[in-house]
Amino acid sequence: MIQFQNVTKRFGEFTAIDDLTIDIYEKEFFALLGPSGCGKTTMMRMLAGFETPTEGKIFLAGQDIAPVPPNKRATNMMFQSYALFPHLSIWENIAFGLKREKMPKHDISDRVDEMLRLTRLEKFASRKPHQISGGQRQRVALARSLAKHPKLLLLDEPLGALDKKLRQDTQFELMDIQEKTGTTFVIVTHDQEEAMTVASRVAVMDHGKIIQVATPDRIYETPNSVYVADFIGEVNIIDGVVTPNGEESYSLTWKEGQAPLNVQSPAPFSDGQKCHLAIRPEKVTINSEKPEGVDNAVQGKILDIAYLGNISTYHVELPSGAVIKAQSANTRRISRRAFTWEDTVWLSWTATAGVLLAE
């Protein structure tokens, strides 16, 4: 439904968006994820009409939207600061966009009541924005931006101002509302957990370029670069040189005096190529004895334990000085934990656990 074609945006010398091409489909929940300053907000503002591309074209439902001013676009935006009109009541805030459409009075009233029900704000209709709490304000902002039946809803860091518990509840609410209304949602966020939770597809951005676009599980399990692997969640990166030793199978030489690691990779690598092996900590198993019949096993000493309640992360120092993180679920109470600081342990993982990435 949305197509960016070779879009570039410059602010003076600074290039915010660099020759970017991407498609966003109908009824999709699409997340733009990246650190601040990566250009994700600029992309959103170009969709809303507050910025125009320096080069390239943006199509919305087949129509080039560059010449269309923001007030004529079938998109609505939920602002990071919510941007509720302080001089109007909640009801009037939600009705604001509908009144501009010259909609008949009773239709406006029906639609506003419907939105109030959807966001469970019926009780607060006559209050002013400063008379309600942060979470309620955020729902008003959502109701206001959905009231006009936009083809595309843009959400700019919508949950940034909420505390963690409220944010998680709201994430599920957002997904619910997106399914109910069938609107295409594009969300901008720097919180990877949020992007993974709500979105059906995630685009990871850096320096005005899109590094990878995929479903959350593919982004997590098969990142296409060290940058993506490192940005999403925790990861161990092991540098080395590969030698093919079978079909889609390689051995990775990584430290002098250490046995090479067995890795499988569908992507082809040539003999002697320098590579990075990315392994998620939860895919590394920790044992006190050397496990039998595993693809890879290394010995090390526990340096640090981060206890997170449901899981613990063990930082294990190998004899070479490298530190590998392993995670395990705390299925037993902490007093019965098997390992403690300075323990010598064995780490193991399968050949398919990691992803082999080129330089």
Next chain:
Amino acid sequence: MTRMSWFNAVSLTLGFAFLYIPMVILVIFSFNESKLVTVWAGFSTKWYGELLQNEAFLNAAWVTVKVAVMSSTIATVLGTMAAYVLVRGGRFMGRTLFSGMIYAPLVMPEVITGLSLLLLFIGIGLDRGVMTIVLAHTTFSMCYVSVVVSSRLVTFDKSLEEAALDLGCSPSEAFRLVTLPIIAPAVISGWLLAFTLSLDDLVIASFTSGPSATTLPIKIFSAVRLGVSPEINALSTLMIAIVTVGVITASLVTKRQMVRQKRDEQAAART
């Protein structure tokens, strides 16, 4: 309550005496029976009665109010427009120069402003009267309005305007329906400031007024040159009373608003 130290008490007394003794004397002598200003001869309100009979003063007062209303209204419109462009117009050529120039009339000696306006009016052959005073007052009070309004606009969240555009407003609708109602307090206080400035201006008005129009400050000034009369005292007392009532009302209204807003926000935090 803690007792004040004698040093603080003396400071307070001296300071306030310095500020208010002249005005208190003026008010007391406005109720003087005697025609001689400096000799007390008993309480009377007769000078207030005579004041209401004095057509010259009443005319001047009427001219002053007319000028103040007109000039402050025009100044508010122009000043708000200027402030909006300077804060929101983006980085156009010479923006820094323009925003500096808007402050220049604030520091310009009034005599020079008055003189230059006088030269202008003579140059273009404009007869001096109410019209020219209104123009002159608009000129200098406009800067004050734009300073007040632009300081409000700087802290104004731009995304509110963007939200209005996003919801289907044209830029002018967005200004009328969202920006203006929100900055209204600043615009109103700009208007009040311009109104007050115009009310008490003597220097610029005396350059730009003609025989057909005299403002109250000019009238008082010329009357005083012939000797202070109890009538002037009465008039001044009335002006003090009006200003005092105005200031107290304004501060009460602001205070009540603040208290209400605070209460609302606390209520919101609890829900």
